Amino acid sequence: MEDLLRPIYQERASDKNTLGVLLIEKMKPNSPITDNFDVILLIIVKDAIQPWHVKHYEFDDKTAAMHIVTKELLMKWIDTSGYRKAIAWLIYGKVIFDRNEFIADFKEQLREFPHEKRNLRKAIEFGKLVRSYTDAKDLYESAQYKDAYSRIVHSLHYLARLAVIEKGYHPEVTVWSQVKQIDLEVYKLYDELIGSNEELKKRVQLMILATDFVISSRAEVSAKHLLDIIRSKDDAWTYGELKSHPLVSPYALDLTAMIAYLIEKEIIQTELTETKGVGVYHRKYTAKSI
Template identity: 50%
Template sequence: MEDILRPIYQERASQLNTLGVLVVEKKQKSILTDSFDVVLLIIVKEAEKPIFIKHYSYNDKKAALHIITEAKLQKWLLLGTNRKIFEWLDIAKIIFDRNEYVVNLKKELQDFPFNGRKVKMGLEFAKLIRRYIDGKALFENQQYLDAYNHVVHSLHHLARLAVIENGLHPELTVWHQVKQMEPEIYKLYEELLYSEEILEKRLELLFLASEFLIHSKTSLGTAHMIDVLGKKEYWMFNEIMQEAELIPYSVDMAVLLEYLIDKHLVEVINIETKGQGVFHRCYRVNK
């Protein structure tokens, strides 16, 4: 296989822009390679497009070539928006590695420094709060099927948060990981899926149990956000949205901020405007 595909990656490996070339081979009954027999992953410093994908056929088999920029890879690793990349990096065979870039990257992922974990926990917690609050609103409006969808997603974020808290990256089989680490979250998921209670009752019980678990994760889940907000006396909302460290939260920021206010971790500061009786609504960490 490698001999056949070598001409595809060999030219790339000789270019100074290329940081690493990896090969992921399909394993039996695995979903990692999206049904391809092999995935060639090439990491480059820069490119016109952050992702370039090409498909090949050979000997009744098929291969996928993925060329990604270092910046795109780092974004995936931070936001967790491409879960397969973690497993690709873990199991791939390294064909070319400039100045041990890939080796050092894999070591960093294995070590999972606490600051990196804190950011990822913050992002998962923000998504968790969004799903939980939206789901509860739908439940209260008796939109039970839509509420169910949100609860499933909120439990997934809660599970991923628990895995990160335990120092690991969430894999595609996150429920297998959680079953070993925090069985109470796994049990909630089972209750939602398999309970014989009517859907309304299942959701009611899940919201109560989830509220307790979310409360227990609040300190860890909000640590990064609170640290950043603590750097200034107070913030206007637009300033928060433009802060480089907080940009990944942007979609869920308004909901997360209201949650922090509700939990007395952040307080609202009203600053006068030129309009009588109208104030700028600003935010600061409650000390």
């Protein structure tokens, strides 16, 4: 298969704008990592008019997809979990061209996973986790037990990704196999939810209680990225100031849910300042001292 694709990637490799080429083959009948294509060609470039360009091919009853991605966009995907398959492509892909060891250095950065990037990823997953968990509680209280169950499953998935990041690894598509190796507490929650013989309502109720305890115990560490931003100035922040902060943008959609949860757990405090309206106050936020 590689021989058939060689003319395509060799043309790209001869371009000085190309930094590296990886080949990812489909290893089983159902292959989410390759979108069920027989092979993926990942071509990393310095610059491009389109940061992400995709072409599909067919040959000898086989299919292939070529993804041409800029270095900047690929890094953004990895830092913010923007396109999860990209991690698997870099980890499991066969390197067939590497200009000046660019891919080797990139993989080394993945292995190192520096704390500042780890804290951002934790904040992103924590925001999704809190929103999903809050939805599950609301649905349970509304007696929508099947929908509550679905949201709890999503919550546990975000919790699993958070657990993997806490241990210094990038979450992969097969995140539960990772969690089983490194965080049995979180894995057992999922195992108990899926394998329990309790009626659905009882299963969801018990899992909401158990999940709340686990989230609460990890909240301050998981939200460190946001809390550090809040602590970066002496006075309180308005919601608008936080939402528009460039470092918050990767999890801005979940910011309201995060702040509400952190207030509930007394990790963030509110301050009220007067407005022109009688009895109406601006609400601002500070974080408790370390």
